[in-house]
Amino acid sequence: MVINTTKDSLEKLIYLIIHFRLQIYLHSKNDKSKYKIKMVKRLLITFIISLGIPSHVDKHSPFGQTILSLSLGSSVVMDWKHHSGKYVPVTVSARSMLVMQGVARYDWQHGISSRTWDPVIINRSVLSDGQQKFVKVITSDKLERGTRISLTFRWTRKGPCECPYKTLCDSMRDMPGQIEENVASSLENLHVHQVYEQIAGHFSTTRHKPWPKVVEFTRQVPAGAVLLDLGCGNGKNILDRNDILQIAGERSSGLLEECREHVRGVGAADCVRADLLLAAFKDQCADFVICIAVVHHFSSPARRLQAIATIARLLRPGGRALITVWAKDQTKSNYLCKNKSAVEQKQLVTVGGVKLPVHENRTEFQHNDLLVPWKLRRVKRDKTLSAQPEDTLLRYYHVFEEGELDDLCKQLPLEVEKSFYEEGNWCVVCKKINTT
Ligand SMILES: O=C(O)CCC(=O)C(=O)O
Ligand SMILES: [Fe+2]
Structure with missing residues (x-):
């Protein structure tokens, strides 16, 4: 008011x-x-x-x-x-x-x-279910801000x-490991889903080629196979092949738009909206699954396990998955900036009583659960970026310890065939075990 x-x-x-x-x-x-x-x-x-x-x-x-x-x-x-x-x-x-x-x-x-400056906002009256309502419309007019x-x-x-509103309440505990389901889902809503919706265009301009290990994994996919890319982002991992069925699933509608552009020219590829916790595909429908840089956005061990359980459910017995997550140890990657030393993270953001440190980009990770700033630049009509960042948004990450991803897979009908570290990520190749 x-x-x-x-x-x-x-x-x-x-x-x-x-x-x-x-x-x-x-x-x-x-x-x-x-x-x-x-x-x-x-x-x-x-x-x-x-x-x-x-x-x-x-x-x-x-x-x-x-x-x-x-x-x-x-x-x-x-x-x-x-x-x-x-x-x-x-x-x-x-x-x-x-x-x-x-x-x-x-x-x-x-x-x-x-x-x-600020945009000029007007109230426009619309008819909804026979009733007149006002909606706020952001116009392209600008007002100088003094x-x-x-x-x-x-x-x-x-x-x-x-207060009866616990989601953003500071009186809740501050242990991400024991985060409650509703708090975890609100945290991801605020600091994963909403952020990706806003940064989709800019994010996409920074992602062009699949990582070498993804190329190596998908090279073995034989003709006639079904390949799912869960959390496909802008679709950069979609292969330019018409002899396999590729389905790319993504939760962010902004990224899905970007992905649509990518899959347009590929005959047997399509993208659909999918959330890794629910993924409404038929059980055992896939011969191969890739899930690249997605599971680290789930904020509790139970949800990370559930995400990998979806992969296990969708694979047919004998089917294989490549899963990668961000590693806490970045010493063997290009991520760390030589001139920046580790800093004590003083800035804390509280979400649902969970206190999360805000990470200083390009420095060593000090915590497993944190918020990573994204300096948002506007994508101009000619697809170039605005010179200066216009906003900073915080993405939630759980950075993994060595062996943590393997341990999750081992709780499921998945056999870990390969486990390795690649450019700041922990990666596993696992095979669905026949449980029947
Ligand atoms: O500047 C305002 O109107 C609000 C300030 C505010 O949100 C705060 O100090 O918490
Ligand atoms: Fe305030």
């Missing part, structure tokens, strides 16, 4: 600030744009002058049910994102008061893109959080 304040109420606020003799002090040495105004009893007022705010939910347990944010100066578009995938851009106009309560306070993330100052009011509280 956004309330437009009058000049009168602004004056009242300034009066309150002066009346209570609030003192402004520097909040953080690194971020000079953020100040905290001293607390009056239980009220904490934060004063921000900044270009952008990363997407977040304000911590549940330390603050009360209502958070207010008064906007001064320029208007701005605030992005609201729900873990179900919904996205609502809201224009927060100058001299308005944003009231965060209920689901908006507890279950949606809000943030402001760091840029010097300096914006916001004052956020939070009432502090003590004790465990009592």
Whole structure:
């Protein structure tokens, strides 16, 4: 909810600030744009002058049910994102008061893109099921963004959080190994699926050729065989062969679009939307499966096992799979930047009470469960990229220890034939065991 304040109420606020003799002090040495105004009893007022705010939910347990944010100066578009995938851009106009309560306070993330302009958003009326509804439409018109100052009011509280919205709640545990199913699925929704939807175009421009070990594996596929590529991304692994049936499955619709381009010229290849946990294909339908750089995006051991169980289910007895995942050990790959030493990861993002460190790209992994930044560049009409990244998005990864992938396979009717390390990835070639 956004309330437009009058000049009168602004004056009242300034009066309150002066009346209570609030003192402004520097909040953080690194971020000079953020100040905290001293607390009056239980009220904490934060004063921000900044270009952008990363997407977040304000911590549940330390603050009360209502958070207010008064906007001064320029208007701005605030992005609201729900873990179900919904996205609502809201224009927060100058001299308005944003009231965060209920689901908006507890279950949606809000943030402001760091840029010097904002799109113009209009409400368009549409007819849905005989009823007139308003939908927000992002137009191609832009508004220059000036300096914006916001004052956020939070009432502090003590004790465990009592909110009914646990997905983004900080009071949950912080052990990814024991993450609950609903939290794991929300985490993947926020930090895998939603991210891939947004980066699909840019991601695709960075993926061109199959890795040598994938080429080596698929070379053995004989004519007439059925090959599934699960989590196919932009389809770079699809072989230019018409004598085998190739089905590429991908969960991200953005990547699926990219993949469609790739498979267009290949006679017996097609791509379909598929989630590795469910993959609605017939049991034992495949002679070969490849699953490249996918399983590390599942956030609990049970879900990683379930993902590999799908591969086992889809293979016919005697069929083979190549599975690769990102390795924690990157010392024998080109990933590490020589000039960057390992850094203590101080930035933590909490999702469903799970605290995840944000990785510093091109440095050694310090943890197994982490968020890896993707600096998003816009793909222009002529397929070139914008010069500067326009946003940073965080992708969830579970980086594997040596033998961890093999151990998962061994819990299933899969015989590990080969297990190796290749350019920062742990890889296995496994064969489906006949269990009947
Ligand atoms: O600038 C705003 O309006 C909101 C600030 C905010 O979300 C925060 O400080 O948590
Ligand atoms: Fe906030």
